[in-house]
Amino acid sequence: MKGWAVRLILAAVVVALGIWAWKAFFPGPEKAIQKNLAQFAKAVSFSSSEGNLTRVADSQKAVSLCTTNVEISVDATGYPPQSLSGGAELFQALMLARSRLGSLEVVFLDLSISLAPNKESAVVGLTARGRSAAERDMQVMELKFTMRKVGNQWLIRKIETVKTLSY
Amino acid sequence: MEAEMETERPSWLRTILIGRRPERTLVRIAILVVTCFVFFRFVFLPIRVEGASMAPTYKDRRVNFVNRLAYLFHEPQRGDVVAIRLSGISVMYMKRIIGLPGETIAFHDGRVYINGQPLAEPYVKFPSSWEHEAQRLGPTEYYFVGDNRSMPQADHTQGKADQERIVGKVLL
Numbered sequence: 001m002k003g004w005a006v007r008l009i010l011a012a013v014v015v016a017l018g019i020w021a022w023k024a025f026f027p028g029p030e031k032a033i034q035k036n037l038a039q040f041a042k043a044v045s046f047s048s049s050e051g052n053l054t055r056v057a058d059s060q061k062a063v064s065l066c067t068t069n070v071e072i073s074v075d076a077t078g079y080p081p082q083s084l085s086g087g088a089e090l091f092q093a094l095m096l097a098r099s100r101l102g103s104l105e106v107v108f109l110d111l112s113i114s115l116a117p118n119k120e121s122a123v124v125g126l127t128a129r130g131r132s133a134a135e136r137d138m139q140v141m142e143l144k145f146t147m148r149k150v151g152n153q154w155l156i157r158k159i160e161t162v163k164t165l166s167y
Numbered sequence: 168m169e170a171e172m173e174t175e176r177p178s179w180l181r182t183i184l185i186g187r188r189p190e191r192t193l194v195r196i197a198i199l200v201v202t203c204f205v206f207f208r209f210v211f212l213p214i215r216v217e218g219a220s221m222a223p224t225y226k227d228r229r230v231n232f233v234n235r236l237a238y239l240f241h242e243p244q245r246g247d248v249v250a251i252r253l254s255g256i257s258v259m260y261m262k263r264i265i266g267l268p269g270e271t272i273a274f275h276d277g278r279v280y281i282n283g284q285p286l287a288e289p290y291v292k293f294p295s296s297w298e299h300e301a302q303r304l305g306p307t308e309y310y311f312v313g314d315n316r317s318m319p320q321a322d323h324t325q326g327k328a329d330q331e332r333i334v335g336k337v338l339l
Contacts, residue, residue, distance in 0.1 A: 078322040110255020127253040137218045140260075142253040164253050164260065165311055165326030167299075 030113045033122055033147055033154045040065045040156065041106045041128075044094060048103045048133060059094040063087045066156040067148055075161040076141055102133030122147040122154070125162065209235060211338065214250065214259065220313030220323055221248070221261055223292050225337075233259075237336035243267075243309060246290075248337040251311060256334055260324060263290070266310025268330075273301035277316060293317030302327070309333070 023031070043062035046055065068087050075081040084093055097104065109127045116122060124145040131138045146158035177187060186192040207213055212233040216225045225231070225248075233250040243249060243264055250259040266272040271282050277295035279286040295316035304310060304327055312325040 077324045078319075109257040110253065112254060125254045127255060127258050129258055140253065140258050162254075163326070164251065164332070165262075165324055165328050167326035 029115055029119055029122065029149070029154065033113055033124060034111060036065055036147070036154050036156070037108050037111065037124065037126070037145065041108045044097075045104055045106045046098055050098070055095065055098050059091050059098070062094055063091050066090060067150060070156055070158065072159045073161065074141070074143075074159065075163070076139060100134070104130060104132045106130045120149045121157070211235070212250070212256065212335065214261070214337075216261060219318065220315050221263075222315040224248070224290055224314045225261065232338040233335040234338050235335035238333065243330070243333055243336070249311070250334040250337060251328060251332050252334050259334055260311070261337060262311035262313055262325065264309050265312055266304050266308075266327070268304055268306050268308055270310075271301050271303045272299075272310045272327075274299040274320075279312075290314050291316055295320070305329075307331075 027035070040062055043058045043065065046058060050058075066087060069085065070087060070090060071083075071085045072090065073081065073083040082093075084090060107129045109129060110125075112125045114123045114125075124147060126143055126145065128141045128143050129138055130141075142162040142164045144158075144160045144162050145156055146160075147154050148157040149155075212235055214231050214233055216227060216229045216231060219227055237247075245264055245267055247264045248261065249264060250256075250261055252259050265279055265286060265288075266281060271280075273280040273283075274297040277297050279288060280301070283301075291314055293316055297316060297320045299320075307330045308327045309330060310325075310327050313323060315323070
């Protein structure tokens with residue numbers, strides 16, 4: 001291979017590495033929101049072998065990813081609508097879910113993030129897929145998350161169900 | 168002298184694995200990968216059925232495809248089984264269209280009524296006692312429901328949605 005071609009490939013590799021490093025050290029708001037939501041999904045998920053300390057720690061972790069005045073209203077098929085507000089209520093609900101369901105695996109899919117012009121809030125549309133030991137079929141739900149920037153962190157301010165099929 | 172003139176022939180293993188001309192094999196593989204990606208992403212989207220809401224027409228865990236070009240030249244029809252997107256296409260609802268834009272839909276004693284007339288539904292094999300008051304669909308709205316009416320009405324995801332949510336028609 002000629003010398004100029006090698007130099008060109010090396011330059012391309014250096015540029016690609018630079019872009020990757022920039023994005024890794026200075027993530028954009030979308031990346032930070034994605035990371036927060038992935039952490040939230042992980043914190044609300046649990047296995048049947050989870051210990052008491054992990055149970056409390058993960059529930060607290062989920063609460064810490066929300067604003068103190070978080071509002072959640074979920075309307076899942078086959079269940080009565082549920083609403084709660086504030087970190088304390090969320091913590092109680094998570095602990096109750098952990099004691100009632102054997103296990104739960106929550107995954108957020110197909111995220112679409114719309115940032116407000118001032119970049120201080122954002123609306124995220126996503127599909128939540130949940131599998132629990134208590135149910136044979138998976139639960140699927142379309143959700144709308146309202147995110148707020150508090151300091152350097154993006155926190156969940158509101159979670160609402162989007163009725164894909166309105167009845 | 169003759170031995171020197173003879174070109175070296177590739178081994179049979181190499182011929183099987185990468186062909187006589189590796190460059191051409193590479194191009195063929197690239198074309199095949201791109202074609203498969205486009206075909207299975209934008210034409211026939213592979214899906215796996217989960218749940219019993221379309222039983223007995225579609226059984227749980229069965230693999231199928233969604234024809235994304237089905238409604239390129241005509242509107243969705245009553246009776247079509249379609250895939251309905253949520254926030255994306257990673258997970259979709261699979262339902263049957265029973266109501267068309269502008270129509271009034273009602274359930275009475277398990278039967279569907281369209282504009283006050285009972286709808287013949289040969290695909291419904293399990294009887295039900297579903298009840299729902301009449302509701303009118305908007306100019307771009309369709310009504311979707313599964314074939315399994317034996318399950319409790321509250322546990323069955325059904326309802327109206329805009330046409331733009333239809334990803335395509337289920338192929339098989």
